[in-house]
Every structure is written in C-alpha cells, then in structure tokens.
Amino acid sequence: MNSNSPLLTIGIPTWNRKDELRACLDLVLPQAAAEQGVEVMVCDNASKDDTQSFMNGLVPLYPNLRYERNQTNIGSERNFIEVLRRGAGTYVWILSDDDFLAEGAVRAVLQIIRTHQPSYICMNYAYCDSRRRITALQPDRRYMVKQDVAHADLNRTLLIRNHWLGFLSCSIYRRELLDFDDLFANREKVPHWIQAYMTAQVLARGKDGYHSSFLAVYCRMGNDRTDSTSFIAYMPDAYAFIARRFHVDRTTEAAVNKGIRETFLSFPNFLAYRARGLWPSPLILPFHYRIVGGLFPRFLLVWLRGAYRLFRSRSTLPNEG
Numbered sequence: 001m002n003s004n005s006p007l008l009t010i011g012i013p014t015w016n017r018k019d020e021l022r023a024c025l026d027l028v029l030p031q032a033a034a035e036q037g038v039e040v041m042v043c044d045n046a047s048k049d050d051t052q053s054f055m056n057g058l059v060p061l062y063p064n065l066r067y068e069r070n071q072t073n074i075g076s077e078r079n080f081i082e083v084l085r086r087g088a089g090t091y092v093w094i095l096s097d098d099d100f101l102a103e104g105a106v107r108a109v110l111q112i113i114r115t116h117q118p119s120y121i122c123m124n125y126a127y128c129d130s131r132r133r134i135t136a137l138q139p140d141r142r143y144m145v146k147q148d149v150a151h152a153d154l155n156r157t158l159l160i161r162n163h164w165l166g167f168l169s170c171s172i173y174r175r176e177l178l179d180f181d182d183l184f185a186n187r188e189k190v191p192h193w194i195q196a197y198m199t200a201q202v203l204a205r206g207k208d209g210y211h212s213s214f215l216a217v218y219c220r221m222g223n224d225r226t227d228s229t230s231f232i233a234y235m236p237d238a239y240a241f242i243a244r245r246f247h248v249d250r251t252t253e254a255a256v257n258k259g260i261r262e263t264f265l266s267f268p269n270f271l272a273y274r275a276r277g278l279w280p281s282p283l284i285l286p287f288h289y290r291i292v293g294g295l296f297p298r299f300l301l302v303w304l305r306g307a308y309r310l311f312r313s314r315s316t317l318p319n320e321g
Contacts, residue, residue: 007037009089119206
C-alpha cells in the first residue's frame, strides 16, 4: 500500500436495493467523511432498479465515495470477493446494503486498527427493524462478546463466535492477507458462506484476530430475499470444509456443530425441513430426529407441524375476561 491509500475501505455489495442502500449510506457517509483515511465503495451487482442513477448523482457530492458496477450479475459470493479485491484500503469492511452503522462505529474500528493492527476485526451487532429500533428477538446473544478479545486465532475465534462468524457486516479484513485465487477456487464449496471462509483464510495466515464489544452494526430483520432455510441447510457442510481446509481442532468443530444444531434445529424446525422434503445435514442431526424422520411419512410430519403451530398460536393468545 502506498501512503495515499486509505486505511479503511467500507465496501457495500448491493443488488436491486436502492432504498435500503440509501438508508445505509445516510449513516455511513457522514461517519466516513468525519475521519481521515476512509473510503466508501459501493459494488453494484448489475442492479436493474434505479441504483445506478442514484449512485451517479451521489458520487460527485462525496470525494471519498466510489461506485463500481459489474456488467452482469456475477452472484452474491463473487460480488463479496470483488468488494475485497477492489477495495483500496489496508483494511476492508464488508457491510450489507440493508444494515445500519451505529454512531461512532467507524471511529471505533479505526481506533482498533491504529492500536492493534490485527489481521481481522469482528464487531458486535444487534437486530433492529427498518427504523433502527432494537427488536425483542436477538438470536443467540451468547456469541456476542461482552469484553474485547485480542490475539484470537481461528480456533479461538470459532469458539467465541461459533457459526455467527458468518454474519457478513461484522467483519473487517486486512486485505494483504487475502488470497483471491483461493477464494474464487473454493467459493462453490462453501455456498452462501464465503464470508466465513474469508475470515478463516485471513486468520489462518495472520493468526491475530480482534473481537470488539462495540455494538457497531444494526442488522435489519425481515428483509431476506429468500427463505433462510436454504442458507442454513448449507451451513454445517460449509463449516466442515473450512475446518478441514484450515486444520481446525476437532473439539472446536464439534462446538460449532453443536451451536448450529441448538440455534437452527429445534424439533419444529426439523418438522419444517421434512415437510418440505428436505433432510438437515447429518453433521447436526440428532439420532432421535433421524428415527422420527424415517418412521413417519411426510404427510404425517406436515400434519404434526401444522398442529404444533396451531397449538403455539393458541397458547400465546391473551386471556379474556
């Protein structure tokens, strides 16, 4: 990196989300403008809405804002990699286009970089609604750090963050530690979870991660493009590949599988899988679930799921009188 390169690139991959992108940038751009050595780069995956015209009008207003546009849609995983590849900063922070930065987040990240120069930084996050109000539902807060942790290698990072390592907007990478040929070559082996592979790659090469307790990112709930079940279905095998590729300890790998199972594979969720004709990964499938799934025909599992949902809905109704 030369002396004119920014210290930090905040890279935002986007596709057909102009309104969400606008809301995201409304919070990112003022923070970036208030600090030295920060660029903001939007990497547009050939959006068909008004994203291009919106960005073309915005770029002249902000000297540290850059707009990159792919000629064709190259898929989300490749676009994430392109954000890292095209970022000019010593560090690159990938921020989802529908998430929000908390006040002071950029300054907090720069302070960590200047003080510790880690190979990887992971910030805390919380779930919110479209108005940035914290929601009551906060899945698995046990994997959020309450006190800063420095010098965390890959194994320790997985024990701290478990499968939540795959949350995109929390991760900041030291760019020189990324192997882009390796990322492109292995992206199809970790479908939907290339961001976890990026983190493992950097920590395997740098071995010095920093986990911050600063709540930097608000993740918008209810804005998924697709059913999250499809993403979760790939998670155990993606993390298994990461464990083999980067020589993760067996005990650490087992802890990750346990975390995935406890978070995503409750019995109602298992019924939902079987009702759709799907089997969860055997890496996280308890033996008694296999028996139930094998003994009962699919139509009966669909009925059981429906009955369970009806029971839950009635049990949560307020009492009358």
